Amino acid sequence: MNTKIMTSKKPYEERSDLEKVQSQWNKLHGLHSREEWSAAVVRAATATELAANFAIRAEFAARSTFEPALVDKMLRWANGLSGKIRNLLLPLTAAEPKKHKTIYSLGKRAERINDTRNAVAHQGEFCSVEEAQAVIEHARAFILELVQLYDPEFELTTRKQ
Numbered sequence: 542m543n544t545k546i547m548t549s550k551k552p553y554e555e556r557s558d559l560e561k562v563q564s565q566w567n568k569l570h571g572l573h574s575r576e577e578w579s580a581a582v583v584r585a586a587t588a589t590e591l592a593a594n595f596a597i598r599a600e601f602a603a604r605s606t607f608e609p610a611l612v613d614k615m616l617r618w619a620n621g622l623s624g625k626i627r628n629l630l631l632p633l634t635a636a637e638p639k640k641h642k643t644i645y646s647l648g649k650r651a652e653r654i655n656d657t658r659n660a661v662a663h664q665g666e667f668c669s670v671e672e673a674q675a676v677i678e679h680a681r682a683f684i685l686e687l688v689q690l691y692d693p694e695f696e697l698t699t700r701k702q
Contacts, residue, residue, distance in 0.1 A: 558594045559592075559595055559688065561591045562684060562688070565584050565585075565587050565591060566584075566699070572584060576670070578669060578672065578673035579661045581668075581676075582657050582677075585654065585676050585677045585680035586657075586658035588684060589622055589683050589684055590625065594616055594625070595691070596688065597615075597630060598612060600634065601633070604633065623648070626647065627648070640690055644690075647687060650683045654679050654683065657675075658676070
């Protein structure tokens with residue numbers, strides 16, 4: 542797999558999950574540098590959920606011959622990062638104790654990310670620089686730990702703004 546994901550001028554909808562993760566990561570750092578803390582939190586949460594999509598697709602590809610359209614429907618059904626972990630990733634990895642334990646432990650990090658994101662998106666709250674930085678760090682750790690279960694050489698890069 543790709544060690545480093547480089548985004549291009551490829552239309553967003555044609556990018557792989559990991560290319561989308563990197564695009565969101567680039568965008569969040571631009572927002573953060575412009576002191577748009579709340580918007581950066583939403584992008585960090587989006588990147589995290591896209592990383593979960595990548596892991597779920599990898600699990601389904603390894604275990605089934607489901608059509609991509611069905612997997613897409615299951616991703617929508619799972620409804621958010623916590624649902625994807627609880628309803629898809631944990632059951633899919635139940636037979637692999639080490640991977641299952643790692644994904645289970647990521648659940649707490651996912652809650653912290655989602656709680657802040659939901660306060661911004663659903664309650665109109667604003668984040669401080671400290672709150673945004675904490676969410677970004679949780680998102681970075683979550684993404685790397687999860688994606689590297691499937692692609693050990695994956696890296697998130699930060700473009701110079």
